Amino acid sequence: xxxxxxxxxxxxxxxxxxxxxxxxxxxxxxxxxxxxxxxxxxxxxxxxxxxxxxxxxxxxxxxxxxxxxxxxxxxxxxxxxxxxxxxxxxxxxxxxxxxxxxxxxxxxxxxxxxxxxxxxxxxxxxxxxxxxxxxxxxxxxxxxxxxxxxxxxxxxxxxxxxxxxxxxxxxxxxxxxxxxxxxxxxxxxxxxxxxxxxxxxxxxxxxxxxxxxxxxxxxxxxxxxxxxxxxxxxxxxxxxxxxxxxx
Amino acid sequence: xxxxxxxxxxxxxxxxxxxxxxxxxxxxxxxxxxxxxxxxxxxxxxxxxxxxxxxxxxxxxxxxxxxxxxxxxxxxxxxxxxxxxxxxxxxxxxxxxxxxxxxxxxxxxxxxxxxxxxxxxxxxxxxxxxxxxxxxxxxxxxxxxxxxxxxxxxxxxxxxxxxxxxxxxxxxxxxxxxxxxxxxxxxxxxxxxxxxxxxxxxxxxxxxxxxxxxxxxxxxxxxxxxxxxxxxxxxxxxxxxxxxxxx
Numbered sequence: 001x002x003x004x005x006x007x008x009x010x011x012x013x014x015x016x017x018x019x020x021x022x023x024x025x026x027x028x029x030x031x032x033x034x035x036x037x038x039x040x041x042x043x044x045x046x047x048x049x050x051x052x053x054x055x056x057x058x059x060x061x062x063x064x065x066x067x068x069x070x071x072x073x074x075x076x077x078x079x080x081x082x083x084x085x086x087x088x089x090x091x092x093x094x095x096x097x098x099x100x101x102x103x104x105x106x107x108x109x110x111x112x113x114x115x116x117x118x119x120x121x122x123x124x125x126x127x128x129x130x131x132x133x134x135x136x137x138x139x140x141x142x143x144x145x146x147x148x149x150x151x152x153x154x155x156x157x158x159x160x161x162x163x164x165x166x167x168x169x170x171x172x173x174x175x176x177x178x179x180x181x182x183x184x185x186x187x188x189x190x191x192x193x194x195x196x197x198x199x200x201x202x203x204x205x206x207x208x209x210x211x212x213x214x215x216x217x218x219x220x221x222x223x224x225x226x227x228x229x230x231x232x233x234x235x236x237x238x239x240x241x242x243x244x245x246x247x
Numbered sequence: 248x249x250x251x252x253x254x255x256x257x258x259x260x261x262x263x264x265x266x267x268x269x270x271x272x273x274x275x276x277x278x279x280x281x282x283x284x285x286x287x288x289x290x291x292x293x294x295x296x297x298x299x300x301x302x303x304x305x306x307x308x309x310x311x312x313x314x315x316x317x318x319x320x321x322x323x324x325x326x327x328x329x330x331x332x333x334x335x336x337x338x339x340x341x342x343x344x345x346x347x348x349x350x351x352x353x354x355x356x357x358x359x360x361x362x363x364x365x366x367x368x369x370x371x372x373x374x375x376x377x378x379x380x381x382x383x384x385x386x387x388x389x390x391x392x393x394x395x396x397x398x399x400x401x402x403x404x405x406x407x408x409x410x411x412x413x414x415x416x417x418x419x420x421x422x423x424x425x426x427x428x429x430x431x432x433x434x435x436x437x438x439x440x441x442x443x444x445x446x447x448x449x450x451x452x453x454x455x456x457x458x459x460x461x462x463x464x465x466x467x468x469x470x471x472x473x474x475x476x477x478x479x480x481x482x483x484x485x486x487x488x489x490x491x492x493x494x
Contacts, residue, residue: 020418190413
């Protein structure tokens with residue numbers, strides 16, 4: 001089987017923001033679906049893994065765009081495994097126009113955990129290391145965006161606390177990875193979102209939050225273009241961290 | 248051109264609730280997309296209409312299910328125009344499994360308005376009444392669910408007020424039709440959503456709300472299985488009304 005898959009997307013009317021650009025959360029959803037299907041086709045999808053009591057856990061996602069796709073545009077998400085480092089695998093994405101030019105790229109980092117012990121598994125030995133047969137090195141297929149960045153929370157400012165609801169959670173009762181992206185972007189002034197647009201969005205998932213948990217959001221400006229965001233649940237435990245860079 | 252179109256759907260992991268059933272809002276989105284594409288193919292899509300300064304406005308949507316599609320299932324949405332009554336058109340939907348049996352059905356009612364005057368247009372004369380060429384009567388293709396119901400707000404109880412954010416609005420800066428469905432279902436006890444599931448969901452859109460408007464939700468139990476919900480914006484104007492019937 002080839003190593004790289006491509007999945008088409010189409011920008012639906014309810015998937016765009018007030019500027020007509022696709023919501024970042026919707027793009028994130030398309031990327032995670034592409035990842036899921038690529039894994040599934042090769043036998044390490046969630047369905048297959050549940051039988052052996054393993055599951056993928058998304059640790060990091062970084063998306064960087066030259067331009068966000070707009071309403072009624074279409075394109076392709078190309079995805080491949082860049083590397084496997086025992087407990088983690090790095091999966092990259094290219095988000096392409098029909099003519100092959102890039103809207104942008106993304107990087108993601110995943111662990112596989114044992115669903116009973118919640119401990120990470122050694123990807124080099126699981127399924128006899130089958131995943132290694134699909135690694136596409138960066139020399140072979142270059143992802144031209146920077147790796148995941150570092151967060152800097154010196155004096156983060158409290159922004160807001162929200163309740164979580166039915167529509168926030170996934171089939172496991174966990175707050176859905178995509179909903180964090182929505183809630184985080186809702187923190188920013190509408191003028192910035194409208195006039196500047198987002199060049200790069202990063203998120204690091206730390207701990208699961210559950211339906212009913214209250215989430216508190218803290219913001220730390222890094223420079224004129226960039227802001228870090230930390231999300232904490234009741235009791236102060238960090239749930240996720242994000243970095244938003246405007247154009 | 249044929250009168251009835253079919254569009255495939257697939258139930259993605261982030262599109263299901265904690266029970267593994269597709270969110271009602273996601274199904275609503277699929278239906279509205281099917282409607283949009285069916286119109287677009289026949290020359291009365293939003294893109295074409297904007298050139299003549301007309302746009303479709305969704306007035307009512309009623310969805311009734313035998314079973315909500317579940318994660319990883321696929322199916323087809325079949326859509327057709329049932330009737331045209333001067334200022335309104337009724338469009339129906341069948342939500343079908345791959346074997347052709349129904350998950351459920353839906354009914355919708357739309358007006359076409361002039362974007363400058365905001366007044367409804369006569370559909371019987373617009374584009375020389377072209378839409379009449381595509382009407383499929385209920386005898387030809389039966390939609391076996393009841394028509395839109397009546398709401399009964401005798402003593403509605405205040406439930407909550409929410410702020411609206413960036414992620415709530417569409418390209419026109421209006422609160423997105425689908426987001427109302429999410430916010431309305433978030434009002435119900437999680438146990439009911441989980442254990443009973445929704446048999447029928449109706450919504451009537453009355454007035455647009457804008458980004459930044461606060462929305463207040465009022466609930467009126469109708470009987471053991473059914474609750475009506477009214478959404479009002481600042482100042483008390485009714486934005487939309489909904490009816491939720493559990494199994």
